[in-house]
Amino acid sequence: MLTLPPFQYHRPTSVAEAVALLGEHGGKAKLIAGGTDLVPNMKHRLHTPEHVIGLRDVAELHRVGSRDGALTIGAMVTLADLARDERVSAIFPSLTKAASQIAGPQLREMGTVGGNLALDTRCVYYNQTYFWRKALGYCLKKDGTVCHVVKGGQKCVAAASNDTAPVLIALGATVRLVSPRGAREVPLDQFYVADGVKNTVLEPDELLTEVRVLLPQGRLVNGYQKLRIRASIDYPSLTVAVAAWLEKDGSAQWIRMVLSALGSRPHPVKRIEHLFGKPIDAAAIEELGQAAFKQCHPLTNINVDPGWRRQMIPVFVRRAWAQALAIRS
Amino acid sequence: MARPSKQLVRLDVNQDVHDVAVEPRTTLLEAIRYALRLTGSKQGCDKGDCGACTVLVDGRPVLSCISLAVEGQGRKITTIEGLADGNHAHPVQDAFDVCGALQCGFCQSGMMLSAAALLEQNPRPSRDAIKEALSGNLCRCTGYTQILDAVEVASGQRDVPERDERPTTVRR
Numbered sequence: 467m468l469t470l471p472p473f474q475y476h477r478p479t480s481v482a483e484a485v486a487l488l489g490e491h492g493g494k495a496k497l498i499a500g501g502t503d504l505v506p507n508m509k510h511r512l513h514t515p516e517h518v519i520g521l522r523d524v525a526e527l528h529r530v531g532s533r534d535g536a537l538t539i540g541a542m543v544t545l546a547d548l549a550r551d552e553r554v555s556a557i558f559p560s561l562t563k564a565a566s567q568i569a570g571p572q573l574r575e576m577g578t579v580g581g582n583l584a585l586d587t588r589c590v591y592y593n594q595t596y597f598w599r600k601a602l603g604y605c606l607k608k609d610g611t612v613c614h615v616v617k618g619g620q621k622c623v624a625a626a627s628n629d630t631a632p633v634l635i636a637l638g639a640t641v642r643l644v645s646p647r648g649a650r651e652v653p654l655d656q657f658y659v660a661d662g663v664k665n666t667v668l669e670p671d672e673l674l675t676e677v678r679v680l681l682p683q684g685r686l687v688n689g690y691q692k693l694r695i696r697a698s699i700d701y702p703s704l705t706v707a708v709a710a711w712l713e714k715d716g717s718a719q720w721i722r723m724v725l726s727a728l729g730s731r732p733h734p735v736k737r738i739e740h741l742f743g744k745p746i747d748a749a750a751i752e753e754l755g756q757a758a759f760k761q762c763h764p765l766t767n768i769n770v771d772p773g774w775r776r777q778m779i780p781v782f783v784r785r786a787w788a789q790a791l792a793i794r795s
Numbered sequence: 796m797a798r799p800s801k802q803l804v805r806l807d808v809n810q811d812v813h814d815v816a817v818e819p820r821t822t823l824l825e826a827i828r829y830a831l832r833l834t835g836s837k838q839g840c841d842k843g844d845c846g847a848c849t850v851l852v853d854g855r856p857v858l859s860c861i862s863l864a865v866e867g868q869g870r871k872i873t874t875i876e877g878l879a880d881g882n883h884a885h886p887v888q889d890a891f892d893v894c895g896a897l898q899c900g901f902c903q904s905g906m907m908l909s910a911a912a913l914l915e916q917n918p919r920p921s922r923d924a925i926k927e928a929l930s931g932n933l934c935r936c937t938g939y940t941q942i943l944d945a946v947e948v949a950s951g952q953r954d955v956p957e958r959d960e961r962p963t964t965v966r967r
């Protein structure tokens with residue numbers, strides 16, 4: 467039996483009310499969406515907020531729509547509803563694929579897009595009971611002064627494990643953040659920072675209200691691959707999201723490729739610009755795989771062999787592109 | 796911090812309305828098992844991995860061990876005790892029985908609720924769709940085969956297996 471620590475529960479019915487509560491309780495409060503990340507973490511005493519603010523009754527956060535040429539997904543849209551949405555799968559099959567592979571069926575009925583993007587980072591030395599962590603000795607991310615993954619390391623490298631993040635970065639999404647100080651729009655690739663203790667720029671009094679993805683006018687191709695031990699329930703051990711904009715002649719105007727579930731933030735693969743303006747053929751895909759392989763170094767932050775995860779990088783890059791390009795034809 | 800006082804929540808469980816005094820930190824599973832004494836929903840891993848605590852909320856399968864009881868207010872909750880229609884077992888319950896789709900029985904409530912929710916949406920699911928729908932329910936005894944068979948029997952896509960009446964100890 468794992469009990470929750472005590473807290474006060476609040477149930478706002480609008481974004482304004484939720485933000486006012488955040489303003490009042492700030493660092494002592496936690497938002498709860500589906501609760502599938504927060505509740506287990508609270509049971510493990512990784513978070514012990516005095517106030518928990520439930521977003522379930524905030525109707526304006528539950529919508530999928532389009533505005534100003536962009537698809538908008540409310541923070542409280544469940545992963546199951548996102549995965550079932552045909553407007554999404556018609557244009558962004560990689561997002562549908564990512565959402566439909568998160569955790570298991572019940573968790574997707576509960577879990578939300580906002581909660582997924584704000585998911586706490588994960589580590590085999592962190593996602594444990596209080597008793598377990600105390601027995602081993604605490605670590606930098608919670609209550610301690612050392613890192614058990616990188617000996618002597620001064621920075622937590624717990625893994626960004628959210629499936630929708632790499633996909634939405636590859637698709638160029640932005641998120642809208644609202645606090646008592648106002649609203650700001652942040653490109654998702656700037657939303658994450660390289661710090662496993664807290665890997666987002668979200669302030670303690672900020673609420674993520676929606677994700678915006680520009681609707682493509684031309685030929686967008688996109689794909690997603692997820693490595694995990696079991697095909698259900700398990701968090702990812704490696705994820706690869708790819709997207710490209712193809713010109714009429716088949717050459718790529720731009721290419722984006724994001725790998726995740728390795729370090730504390732999703733990694734957009736760099737130095738691939740020389741492949742722009744050319745078709746994405748077998749040689750280009752091979753080069754993309756090698757670039758990703760060189761730039762990414764899996765760690766022992768997850769209980770899955772880092773050597774194997776690294777060897778799977780070029781394989782999954784190949785599969786992601788095969789999927790993206792086949793979907794187009 | 797001082798422990799917040801209990802509050803009354805109105806829970807609609809199996810079409811019975813209960814006013815239950817809970818702390819905000821009480822999980823839906825704890826309310827169902829320990830306040831309502833409906834112990835068919837099982838407490839397994841208690842952290843969202845195993846699916847033994849699955850209940851239906853507004854017809855969708857969710858994990859009650861990581862749901863807050865206070866958030867169950869205003870929603871229709873179905874536990875395994877509410878799956879049968881009066882004295883008539885749900886087709887999934889019958890099928891689990893005739894297929895021998897269980898051994899220790901711990902995962903069974905959750906399995907049957909996930910299966911019932913699937914058949915509600917998709918009355919004739921493929922074997923792959925059944926596997927997918929039950930993939931959030933772990934079973935440590937059966938190897939799953941009879942469970943998948945049972946859902947096919949419940950959906951009328953497979954014949955009811957003949958019962959083997961010999962005692963199991965002398966079976967070859």
Ligand SMILES: Cc1cc2nc3c(=O)[nH]c(=O)nc-3n(C[C@H](O)[C@H](O)[C@H](O)COP(=O)(O)OP(=O)(O)OC[C@H]3O[C@@H](n4cnc5c(N)ncnc54)[C@H](O)[C@@H]3O)c2cc1C
Binds near residue numbers: 497505567569573843
């Ligand atoms: C067994 C298991 C397996 C899982 N497997 C996967 C997996 O494979 N892939 C994956 O990506 N996830 C996985 N998860 C995690 C989780 O189910 C999903 O990431 C889900 O989308 C989290 O959303 P939630 O609404 O439940 O978040 P919550 O638990 O409600 O919230 C998570 C965090 O986000 C914050 N938050 C929530 N909403 C907002 C908002 N609108 N604005 C600002 N902050 C907010 C909360 O304060 C909290 O810190 C798994 C979980 C479990 C228990």
Ligand code: SF4
Binds near residue numbers: 589592612
């Ligand atoms: S990476 Fe190091 S500091 Fe971070 S959670 Fe793991 S052990 Fe702790």
